[in-house]
Each structure stands twice: as C-alpha cells, then as structure tokens.
Amino acid sequence: MIGKIGWSIWEYFRRSVTPFFMNLMFGMTMLAISTISIVELKLVLMFVIAAADCLLVFILVRAAGENAYKMKVIGQLIRENRPTGSAQDAGTYRVSKEYRWYKGLILAAAVNLIPVILTLVSALGENLGARVTLMLLCGWCYLPPFSIYQTVFGTEAEQVDAYLYSSVWWSFVLIGIQFILVVVAYYLGATKEKVHQYVLARQTESIEEGIARHQANNSNAPKGGKAHAQNNGKPHAQNGGKPSVQNGKKGAKKH
Secondary structure (H helix, E strand, O other): OHHHHHHHHHHHHHHHHHHHHHHHHHHHHHHHHOOOOOHHHHHHHHHHHHHHHHHHHHHHHHHHHHHHHHHHHHHHHHHOOOOOHHHHHHOOOOHHHOOOOOHHHHHHHHHOHHHHHHHHHHHHHOOHHHHHHHHHHOHHHHHHHHHHHHHHHOOOHHHHHHHHHHHHHHHHHHHHHHHHHHHHHHHHHHHHHHHHHHHHHHHHHHHHHHHHHHHHHHHHHHHHHHHHHHHHHHHHHHHHHHHHHHHHHHHHHHO
C-alpha cells in the first residue's frame, strides 16, 4: 500500500516538473520583456508569450493523458493474462501510471501548487520576499497583470507601492486558466488514445473475421472436388468403357 502511494506521488511529481520549468522559462522571458519601454509592444509580447506557454503546457499534458490511457490498456491486458504486444512501447508499466478521470485534477493542482502558495503569501502577508520569489519563479502568472497595472496607473513611486500587492490577486486569473487547461488537456489526450485503441480493436476484429472466413472456404473446397470426382468419374468408366470393348470383340468374331 505504501509503495503504491509512493509511486503515485512520484508520478504526479514527475508529470508536474516539466510544466513547472516550462512556466519558469516563459516567466523569465516575460521578466526580460517587462523592461521594454514601449508600452504597447510590451503588453502584446507579454500576452503572446503567455499564450505560447499555455499552448505548450496543453500539448505536454495531452501527451501525458495519451500515455496514461495506454498504461490503462496494458493493465487490462495484464489482468486478463493476454499478450500486450506493441503496447509495451509506452514504457514500464505501473498501476500508478494508469489513466483515471481524477488524475487530471491532481496533476493540475500539482502544477499550480507553488504559484498558489506564493500568491497567497504575497497578497495576504504583503511579503516583499514572497512577491520577488513569485516574480522570478512564477512570472508567467504575475507579470501580465502587473504590466497592466503598471500601464494603467503609471510608474510613480507612490502608485507603484499601492498596486504592487493588489495586482498579485490577479495572478489567480492565469493560474485558474492553466488549471482548467491541464484538466482538459489530460482528458482530451486520454480520449484521443481511447478512440485510437477502439479503431485498432475494430481493425483486429475485421482481420480475424477475414481469416476465419478464408479458412472456412478452404476447408469446404476439397470436399466439393472429391464429391464431383465420385459422381462424374466412376459412372463414366463403368458405362462408357466396357461396352465399347465388348462391341469390338463381337465385331471381330463376325468378321
């Protein structure tokens, strides 16, 4: 039991690490973009990078959903003592890797856990260190709303102090978007693989039915040929061959 829990935790951690570092990379890019003096260009680039981040996370998690459903199929084959065949290409099988509908929610929570904690600490405690950490580690959710605040309210020192912490709460908008995105991507990936497995099953059934029909036709063919030989060959030999010989002998004697 403890081993299964440990493998499950490891699987969630393994699946969430890559999206986290992907978010970190895009957040660092946004931090560099935030230094651009042209406001319009800065905002456009900021949200283009945010959209690209969401797209790559979606593709990554969808692939995880596909692999999880493959593991579910392998698990079913193993439990039924059936050969897994090429399904083993999905990797080493473990129960913790199998698809379950709730795993998308847990994966989304794992991906967004650190941003949620840093956002709450920054907003509730007005902690400058937490806000800087949020900006560095999770800039993908903090910098876009912060840039909007900065554009709308200006950059004077008093105004900056006023919106530094109030803008933090808007980070939950992007966190919520990515949470939903991860859940949907995981489900769509599993659905795609489910359809693929269904198509493969139907193709296999069609091939097996074709082989069965072919074998049935081959087993019936010799019986028909033998009956034809029995019905047509023997009467011809009995009725057609002997009378001709007898008639020939009689003709010779008369001559």
